[in-house]
Amino acid sequence: MNKTANADEPLTRGHKKRERTRQGLIDAALRLFARKEVGDVALLEVANEAEVASGTVYNYFRTRDEVVEAVGLALADEFADTISTLSIGVDSGSRRLSIGVRMFIRRAIADPDWASAVIRVVHLDQAIRSKIANQVLADLRAGIEEGAFSYADENIALDLVVSCGVGGMRAVVEGRQVEDHDIKVAEMVLKALGTTPARARKLAQQKLPG
Template identity: 30%
Template sequence: MSTSEDPTAPSGRVARRQRRNRDALIRAAGAVMTEKGIDAATMLEIAERADVGAGTVYNYFKSKDELAVAVLEEMMHDLAVEIEEITVGFEDPAQVYAFGVRTVLHTATTDLSWKQMLYRSEVIADALFRRMGPFAIRDLRRAAQAGRFQVPDAELVWRLTAHAIVGVSLAITTESVPPGAKDEIVVRLLCMTGIGADAATDLAAHLPIDQIAKNPR
């Protein structure tokens, strides 16, 4: 069959081009929004940085806000991969999960890109659940299998945790909750795993905070 007769060839090329354009727009938006902030960034500037037509950006994202969410989702996935790389040598699966929770809370309250989007808490919480979920849910299940956590429904626990992290991060950035409460917040989030307050406190107290601080993303 010739290329012209292959119905999948054109669509394959189109799909690849669309993927490249979308990826380029997300990268460009991330760079521009980091430099200038979400409010000051313009779709025209982002399109120019991505080397696509000014109108092309709207073929992929309906608004700058939607594009900002896409940027943050990619950052969430990158953070999940970074946490996995840092914790690869951890022997306790419960510590792996706890480290991830503490790192996400730290990032959400210190990284400008995250902080700028927290006002859309419901959208961001859903994005956090979806993008970091495969990693967090896996870690919850491993800790439960090791007898460290009591988690009959790991997906539900992570959903509750994701929403709680976003909500309390917004409270911290708006100064409704003091930043110094982060350690206590982590303990309460870990209590959702069924380990009890004392065990959660001990687990949180032995996290390598220095590694979290060096990898804020």
């Protein structure tokens, strides 16, 4: 029995080390995507950025597309976790949507490198787009049920929210944000979705959770 446990232990340590190395490569790719276009990043650059041997990266990723997919999945998981945490105790779909738009613009202000990477990856990776779409659609449908939203087409409403959110982040990265940028973007998105001006202003200006 003890012999079996001892035999399994090195495998566990090796697995953890492999996961650490893989995460290090993903983090390195994220930093590179913050600085340059995804298509300009080579696998060997990822290895250099992660400070591992050049051949190590090929043990984890065969192509740049696989790296992009891994970064997209990591960002998607982070997105889902953040929204889930912020949404605890918030029953209103329109309120959740406002919170989501504002928090990601604020994150862009606090961490422009992260925002630059998100902007570049979101257009290339299906995983992060799906996570965002699922969350936004849930909030749109809840907003309709509570009478806060009124729009002609759900898919167009989804595109509007995502495009405005990413556009708000891009404005921050490019130094074009205005005072209370997150509030103003959220208010305009809510009004575009059919929320009355007074209600949109009130929702957008509410104190953020946490």
